[in-house]
Amino acid sequence: MSANSNPKSTTNDTDGPITRERILLEAARLFRHHGYAATTLREVADAAGVKAGSIYYHFESKEQILGEVLDKGITIVIDAVRTRIEALPKNSTWRDRIAAGIDGHLWGMLHHGDFTSANIRIYGQIPDSAKDNHRVVRRAYADYWDRLFESALACGELRQDASTAVIRLFVIGALNWTVEWYNPQRGSFEDFSRQITAIVFDGILRHDKA
Numbered sequence: 001m002s003a004n005s006n007p008k009s010t011t012n013d014t015d016g017p018i019t020r021e022r023i024l025l026e027a028a029r030l031f032r033h034h035g036y037a038a039t040t041l042r043e044v045a046d047a048a049g050v051k052a053g054s055i056y057y058h059f060e061s062k063e064q065i066l067g068e069v070l071d072k073g074i075t076i077v078i079d080a081v082r083t084r085i086e087a088l089p090k091n092s093t094w095r096d097r098i099a100a101g102i103d104g105h106l107w108g109m110l111h112h113g114d115f116t117s118a119n120i121r122i123y124g125q126i127p128d129s130a131k132d133n134h135r136v137v138r139r140a141y142a143d144y145w146d147r148l149f150e151s152a153l154a155c156g157e158l159r160q161d162a163s164t165a166v167i168r169l170f171v172i173g174a175l176n177w178t179v180e181w182y183n184p185q186r187g188s189f190e191d192f193s194r195q196i197t198a199i200v201f202d203g204i205l206r207h208d209k210a
Helices: 017-034 041-048 052-058 062-086 094-111 113-121 128-154 164-176 189-202
Strands: none
Touching (some): 017 062, 017 113, 041 062, 062 094, 128 164
16 A cells, blocks of 8 residues: 555655654554564655655655654653652652652653553664664663662662662663553552552562561
8 A cells, every 4th residue: 555545645745753752653563563674665755645756855764764763762761760860859868769760760651551562572673883882871861770780789778788780770671561561540650650569669578478
């Protein structure tokens, strides 16, 4: 089916930010479900309701679209985490700050699922040049969490027998994959976030048993 026959097709394919964001959103969805290599620019154009050639008005290449999808996927999460932590009182415990970070990470992941899931699913499939550009952002986010955990450790709020790098890999890895199985119909996001945070902090066993 050509772009002209798509029911979402528009008479103006170069109408600025709206079209650009629609292209990114549809690209993220297709990358998420079909992978980067298997997704063509024509498929992205059809899904976005624009002519295939019009994509080049907004993007130079498929790789540029990929880069922006990846960056958007992690920037959404970073912004949500920072916003929640920075909104806390200055004297907040590190437990409170880590809990706020977990909530922000989950919110970003689950409210922008196509971008965040694409970021996780296709990272291993993408060209090295795209990895090189995106690796800087990912490393900065990992460093942010490392500093958070190291500060909690220094204040005696974190267990002393585990590496902060291992803790970060475990926590962020577990949070990332919620985007693949979270079902909003089973309860509110707030309840879900509280459950996940409780499991991260307190485990799954009851502590009132001898």
